[in-house]
Amino acid sequence: MEKNDRTKYTGPERRKYKRLKIFHLSIPIVLKTNTEDLSFPGILLDISANGIGILTFKEIPVNTIVNLQINLHQIKTDCIKAKVVWTKQLDKTYRAGLQFIEISKKDFEQISDYVEQHLMEDF
Numbered sequence: 784m785e786k787n788d789r790t791k792y793t794g795p796e797r798r799k800y801k802r803l804k805i806f807h808l809s810i811p812i813v814l815k816t817n818t819e820d821l822s823f824p825g826i827l828l829d830i831s832a833n834g835i836g837i838l839t840f841k842e843i844p845v846n847t848i849v850n851l852q853i854n855l856h857q858i859k860t861d862c863i864k865a866k867v868v869w870t871k872q873l874d875k876t877y878r879a880g881l882q883f884i885e886i887s888k889k890d891f892e893q894i895s896d897y898v899e900q901h902l903m904e905d906f
Contacts, residue, residue, distance in 0.1 A: 800832040800895065812837065814849045825879075827855065832895035834865065834882040842877050843867050849881065858897050860890040 812825045814837075829836040830853070843849065847867045853860045864885035871878045883891075 800898070812851055812853060814839070814843070814851050816843070817848050817850070825851075827853065828878070830855070830894060831898055832883075832891055834868070834880060837879050837881060838873075839877050839879065840875065842872070843870060843879055845870055848884070851881075853894070856897070858890075858893050860893065861887055863887075863890060 813822050815822050825837040825839045865881040868882045869880045
């Protein structure tokens with residue numbers, strides 16, 4: 784499927800871990816890059832045990848490594864290292880997908896349990 788194709792993917796699920804969309808609230812997160820000595824805010828849009836979807840007001844190039852912490856209800860993570868795997872401009876904001884590349888077992892289990900619990904509540 785081409786990048787500009789706006790049709791929704793209808794094939795089989797390819798994700799290794801289920802993703803939970805955060806519809807009812809937007810959770811602020813702080814991202815720190817290794818290449819720039821600065822922090823900037825992002826809004827958490829969805830989460831899985833393998834990564835997150837975010838919205839930012841600053842473009843983060845693909846392959847950028849970021850350090851982040853998630854503070855979402857029962858989830859309070861330590862520092863997680865993630866890689867930007869895709870980004871898309873939406874007017875004056877940017878949507879990005881980040882894949883966790885270094886995550887503690889405790890944080891992985893917290894996120895995985897949270898996603899599973901909330902997906903079960905939706906059914």
